Amino acid sequence: MAQGVIVKAVSGFYYVDDGERVIQCRARGIFKKEGITPLVGDQVKFSRVGSEGVVEEILPRTSALVRPPIANVALVCIFISLKEPDLNERLLDRMLVQAESQHVQPLICVTKVDLDADKQMLHHLQSIYEPVGYDVLVVSGKFLLGLNEFQAYIAGKTCVLTGPSGVGKSTFLHALLPEAGIKMGDVSQKIGRGKHTTRHVELFRLNPHTFVADTPGFSQLDVTNMEPEQLQFWFPEIRTLRESCEYRRCLHESEEGCAIRSALDHGNLSDIRYGNYLAFLKEVREAKNRRYS
The missing domain is CATH 1.10.40.50 (Probable gtpase engc; domain 3)
Known part of the structure; x- marks a missing residue:
């Protein structure tokens, strides 16, 4: 059997990247009977059936997030802007707590520093979060800032990019992976949100051992069963x-x-x-x- 990584799951189909191509697969019925759902990020073994495939086995996971539903994540890259939309420490802390509660390492990626002329807001953010132990990386897809540093930081990992709409995470992902063809939109001045909203979890291969995903839903702190x-x-x-x-x-x-x-x-x-x-x-x-x- 061949082996690969599930990079997308849509309408009962699982798209498996084997390092050379992406194969559309169905999952064996036994998974449903056993209450197991294959996740984006799963390392799987699959067999070929014509031009498609069948997921036969899910290899052991190192982690499994609920929001978003994705497996084997080692790093959450939290994108937060200094302006347009304005810096929101409450939202940033909400996403940090979400990462901590799911035992995934966070990285704070700060965007739109060009709008912070005297760098006071950047220094303010660094003074709060660096002493706590969080790494803060300045990035920009528009100005191609921090691309090399970001790639070095995530090398060999599966990571998710998250953050509120309009902060530039999809622009940065497009700069990182132009062939991914991420559609982007300008920030709406009226509501402060980006026109581009990712609706499903999808992994993109940066190199043979590094995957990134633009993920919806991570900013919602799940307190349902928390004490x-x-x-x-x-x-x-x-x-x-x-x-x-x-x-x-x-x-x-x-x-x-x-x-x-x-x-x-x-x-x-x-x-x-x-x-x-x-x-x-x-x-x-x-x-x-x-x-x-």
Whole structure:
């Protein structure tokens, strides 16, 4: 049997890249009986049936995301703009928490730095996220900025590109892979959104061992089954400090002896990040109350 990677799944068909061509495949009926769904990113074995193929086996996964549904992702590249649309730390933190909660390494890709003439906004963003341990990379598809650095960073990995509409991720993907033929649109001045919206997950092969995907839906933090005590683990700076809290089940709101509150009071914790933690904590609590109401 041949082996390849599922790069697209549409209407019951799985498109498998074997390194030389992409073959349209169906999945064996046994997968449905066993409740298994092949995912984009799956390494699979398949047999040829005429000009098409049949997925016979799904090889072990290193990871499996729910939103978007994609397997074996090693890196989430979060695209965020400084202007048009304006920098939104709440949305950025939402996507970072989503990556952390799914145990995938995030990379912050900053776009439209040309609109930040004095670089104050860039320095502001770097001052918040680099001390936490996140890498921040300045990129631009329009000006071909950061392409080499980005390719070196993702080499040998399957990564997903995500971010709000209009920040330039599809433009960057087009610069990275012109043959992918990504359709792009200008940002609508009225609603601040891009005209191009990716509607399904699709992998593009950058080289024999590197794949990238432009993905919808990742910015929606799934709090459906999250417990309030879990959220702190998805903020690295809170996760590091929590062991110093006086109470084992401290949620870091107003508890006496809270190490996180102390770090905030002494200027050792970003008030923006902490404020977003509290906002997300409220969402998690409300979701939990709905589950048991």
